Amino acid sequence: MINCDNFFIMKIALAQISPKLGDMNHNFRMHIDYIQKAKKKNVDLLVFPELSLTGYTLKDMVEEIALDPHTDPLFKKLKGLSSEISFVVGFVEEKEKGLYVNSAAFFSHGKIAHIHRKIYLPTYGMFEELKFFGQGKNFHTFPTPFGKAGMLICYDFLHISSSYLLFVGGSELIIAISAAPGRGFSDDEGYASTRMWELMGEAVSRFFQSFVIYCNRVGFEDGKSFAGGSFIYNPGGQLVAKSPYVDEDFLVKNIDLEEIRRFRKYRPYRRDEKPEITLEAFKRIVAKYED
Amino acid sequence: MKINPAFAEKLLTRFIKEELSKFHFKKGILGLSGGLDSTICVYLAVRAIGPKNVVVLIMPYKDTFGRDVQDAMDIARRLKLKPCVINISPMVDAYYTKHPTDNRILKGNKMARERMSILYDFSEREKALILGTSNKTELLLGYGTIHGDMACAINPLGDLYKTQIRQLARHLKIPEKILKKKPTAGLWTGQTDEGELGLSYAKIDKILFQLADLRKSKKEVISEGFPKQDVEKIIRLIKGSEFKRHLPPIPKISARTVGHDFLYPYDRDR
Numbered sequence: 001m002i003n004c005d006n007f008f009i010m011k012i013a014l015a016q017i018s019p020k021l022g023d024m025n026h027n028f029r030m031h032i033d034y035i036q037k038a039k040k041k042n043v044d045l046l047v048f049p050e051l052s053l054t055g056y057t058l059k060d061m062v063e064e065i066a067l068d069p070h071t072d073p074l075f076k077k078l079k080g081l082s083s084e085i086s087f088v089v090g091f092v093e094e095k096e097k098g099l100y101v102n103s104a105a106f107f108s109h110g111k112i113a114h115i116h117r118k119i120y121l122p123t124y125g126m127f128e129e130l131k132f133f134g135q136g137k138n139f140h141t142f143p144t145p146f147g148k149a150g151m152l153i154c155y156d157f158l159h160i161s162s163s164y165l166l167f168v169g170g171s172e173l174i175i176a177i178s179a180a181p182g183r184g185f186s187d188d189e190g191y192a193s194t195r196m197w198e199l200m201g202e203a204v205s206r207f208f209q210s211f212v213i214y215c216n217r218v219g220f221e222d223g224k225s226f227a228g229g230s231f232i233y234n235p236g237g238q239l240v241a242k243s244p245y246v247d248e249d250f251l252v253k254n255i256d257l258e259e260i261r262r263f264r265k266y267r268p269y270r271r272d273e274k275p276e277i278t279l280e281a282f283k284r285i286v287a288k289y290e291d
Numbered sequence: 292m293k294i295n296p297a298f299a300e301k302l303l304t305r306f307i308k309e310e311l312s313k314f315h316f317k318k319g320i321l322g323l324s325g326g327l328d329s330t331i332c333v334y335l336a337v338r339a340i341g342p343k344n345v346v347v348l349i350m351p352y353k354d355t356f357g358r359d360v361q362d363a364m365d366i367a368r369r370l371k372l373k374p375c376v377i378n379i380s381p382m383v384d385a386y387y388t389k390h391p392t393d394n395r396i397l398k399g400n401k402m403a404r405e406r407m408s409i410l411y412d413f414s415e416r417e418k419a420l421i422l423g424t425s426n427k428t429e430l431l432l433g434y435g436t437i438h439g440d441m442a443c444a445i446n447p448l449g450d451l452y453k454t455q456i457r458q459l460a461r462h463l464k465i466p467e468k469i470l471k472k473k474p475t476a477g478l479w480t481g482q483t484d485e486g487e488l489g490l491s492y493a494k495i496d497k498i499l500f501q502l503a504d505l506r507k508s509k510k511e512v513i514s515e516g517f518p519k520q521d522v523e524k525i526i527r528l529i530k531g532s533e534f535k536r537h538l539p540p541i542p543k544i545s546a547r548t549v550g551h552d553f554l555y556p557y558d559r560d561r
Contacts, residue, residue, distance in 0.1 A: 190298065219309065246305065
């Protein structure tokens with residue numbers, strides 16, 4: 001990081017990888033390689049995709065591959081590696097005995113700074129996450145060496161309320177990790193569904209005035225093709241960097257954290273936001289819900 | 292219905308390459324009929340893994356389809372492949388000498404399964420993974436022989452309608468004579484898919500796209516101007532062929548059963 005009077009540069013890397021389905025040891029080695037590579041490039045924060053340590057289409061493998069982040073030996077090694085670089089990994093967590101969740105861990109300063117447990121589990125069409133996973137319960141922001149951050153996992157990010165809650169919670173970095181399969185043809189390169197993620201990235205970063213760091217994966221699992229196209233948007237809704245679609249990539253980019261202040265001075269959305277009014281309105285609306 | 296053919300090519304070649312590597316195969320194998328779908332598949336396979344790693348079999352029945360065999364040979368030559376030609380007449384005829392029939396469909400299915408049997412035999416001999424050539428139109432209508440031409444290890448063209456395969460064909464610059472051919476399952480001389488189905492692929496695909504991709508109801512599709520009898524026929528074909536798109540059901544007795552709640556991905560540990 002380079003901190004001066006009028007800029008605060010941090011280096012972000014996105015590992016747009018293709019994990020091997022159900023092969024934790026292989027994926028762990030791949031993570032170590034990327035972490036070493038990122039360290040050599042003086043990266044401050046390295047982000048891996050959703051379920052990066054396990055692969056996505058696990059089905060009954062969920063219970064076989066789940067781990068306890070506080071006692072697992074591989075996680076102990078990851079903690080050790082995070083003394084000089086921060087990183088986000090995706091994994092299956094056994095939260096309680098027999099309760100498995102789709103989680104993201106933020107490693108920093110030799111510790112796990114935060115674990116986010118996926119709340120919105122897609123279970124429609126080709127998705128069946130609710131069949132195999134329990135749901136997370138909350139969206140938290142948490143302190144990092146780069147400012148307040150919040151994490152989202154894939155379908156969480158497609159629910160605007162998730163990012164809104166992080167915004168209200170003071171997030172400056174919204175980190176969304178994903179295993180999003182592509183769907184539909186587009187006139188441009190890549191899948192039609194990719195536009196949905198980019199649109200959300202642009203809108204969230206612009207109106208919630210945070211950096212949006214989206215890391216998706218690539219590769220095929222049972223014919224599903226993960227679409228790639230990871231990206232970073234600045235707090236003004238401008239695209240800072242983007243990975244190619246469907247190809248593996250290691251994207252390294254400097255961002256200037258001072259941009260958060262600059263955009264918020266220019267348009268004080270956060271200052272003027274009224275979460276108490278939203279809260280009261282929600283209470284009234286939800287109270288009227290019927291079966 | 293419009294596809295981005297360059298993207299489709301990139302994705303499907305990557306799929307072929309990645310699947311082979313996942314299953315520890317260097318080579319892929321497929322049957323070449325001289326028709327559009329197997330031609331597209333072999334073009335993609337050659338681009339994905341190179342001609343040295345693509346094994347092609349041409350499996351005619353007698354000399355009924357001499358022109359198709361010539362076309363298949365020509366495609367192989369263009370792609371620098373050395374095809375293996377195996378005439379399936381002795382095996383098929385031996386069977387029908389003992390169990391004669393005049394039913395053309397029975398014979399067609401038998402031929403498709405004979406070809407499948409040879410492909411699987413060569414798959415083992417050559418250590419090559421079988422690439423299927425069924426397209427989305429055929430899969431939805433059930434227009435294929437179960438355990439015959441529908442049998443394969445991976446199916447690269449399974450999410451492209453016939454009309455979309457034509458778009459991809461133009462992009463891949465396959466010979467015009469292949470593109471112009473009337474699609475046929477090769478069940479008997481003069482057989483064409485469109486003749487047998489009673490509708491053109493252009494019409495079928497438009498209706499399938501509305502029903503499958505856009506999830507529209509029969510009522511909605513008809514109200515958009517598609518002829519009622521065509522829509523009903525297509526729905527009948529889809530419903531009647533559901534069994535071709537699944538593994539056979541197993542009666543559940545135990546606490547954990549294959550197909551019910553013993554659920555692992557195809558790509559387990561790959």
